[in-house]
Amino acid sequence: MIDVQDLSKDYMQKHKDPGLSGALKGLVKPEYKVVHAVRDLSFHIGEGEIVGFIGPNGAGKSTTIKMMSGILTPTKGRVLIDGRDITKHRKEVVRNIGVVFGQRTQLNWDLRLGESFELLKHIYQIRQADYDRTLDELDRILGIKEIIDKPVRQMSLGQRVKGDLVASMLHSPKVLFLDEPTIGLDVSAKFALRKFIKEINRVRKTTVILTTHDLGDIQELCERIIIINHGVMMEDGNLSQIVDRIAPYKTLVVEYYDEAAPEHPRCEMILHEGNVAKYRFLKNDLTAAEIIADLSKVKTIKDVSIEEAGIDDIIKVAYGA
């Protein structure tokens, strides 16, 4: 479905010394510094996959997604969607993609939502019957028709993002790009949005590529993640496998009756606060039951719980935090 080959994007950044002399120098002989926003990314995404791009701010996620959706021209490499280069055949290829940026809108501020949809109907030359059917289907998932007569300017962020999602799906694209779609949304709007992504992926087999900082999005939606940092791919693969590999541990939380907590020879005590102690151990090496048994020989335990390693642990590793 999507083939990304050696994708790179460089920016020229003007370097300027401080002060008046610096300003003059910059005027006469500007110095440029090349910034490598994205370097040699290659990967393949199959039809019907949901892939999450994660990485810290400025890692190159948005740049990548903008190159994949035809907005930015790559410095090197190419993006093939359904076998066709998006840079060379932009007008034809973008018919097969939908794009939503959480922080900007493709809707027209001055129009009612429905009018923006009508405009898109004409731009993509969607047949009336197809348009009606798609809109009905999307309405069933998102409940868009109750706000269809509302001017976009008066919408809440949640409503606007819903509107943007529907707008991006009207022409039934095979691929949907979402750049931080849940940013700034409340819990129920996030829930609706995730449900929508899952539904269109299930029913329409739409391939979804999203960037997000929300771990809930990843956990709920993505089987596969691609971690990018400093413009370079750090990880690409199945979410649970990556978790197992990067963070192959669990944490046992034990509460005692007083503040003294015993050490365990095969665990690392990562926290000891008041009556609570946290023990981190390798999943393959040890079971929680063994540790509890060992500890309870030394001291009476009041309560235990187990924390699974999760995406946040991977992110800490990947982001170098």
Add this chain to the structure above:
Amino acid sequence: MGFAIIKFVVESFGEINGWNYGQLAFLYGLSVISHALSMIFFVQGWFMGYYVIEGDFDRYLTRPLGVLYQFFFTNINIFGVTDLIPGILVFIYGCVKCEVTVNLLFILQVVVILVGATLIRGGIYILLGSTSFHTRSAVDFGQYTQEIMDKTTMYPLSMYPESMQFILTYLIPVGWISFYPVSALLGIDSAYNAMLVPLITLGVGILVMLVAGAYFSMGLRKYGSAGN
């Protein structure tokens, strides 16, 4: 306002560079009409820099239509009509004063000139606007362009020094917006053929547009969107 000055000058000196009052009105009127048309269809070009730095081309780039096409036609400026009316009035006044015979050929010539002239103006807006892709700053070229265009299309070009005339004919071909076609149409200078010059204007218009389109596409490859 501009025309009141011309009227004053002509009344004081009789004529400007061999152009009488009626001919000047004809020139002025035609120029204002093409200006108004360019304001209706191409005024967005003035604001291209803002689109570049705000990342507003993103939306156009993800749609299956030409970017320039969307840029101009989603923002047609109906208020440009306000310039159209005085332009037409002065032009009709000029026609009457010069006693031109209004027949089908004349109307056709004027239409061809106006299309060409509007394309030249629009192309220049696009060329200037597209520099923003390289400078990555939003300079509003509108005012400067307007100043230059007013001064070069509303008065006879022949009143400028020859070096200027050369520049305004071949490098920045604003001479073809009104001066050459009107000289030909009114038979002011027999060197210009009334059949040929309107077509040259159209040709220049198309050429400027093509160059502008190519320069814009080049710029678009450097388009950096906006960070978020």
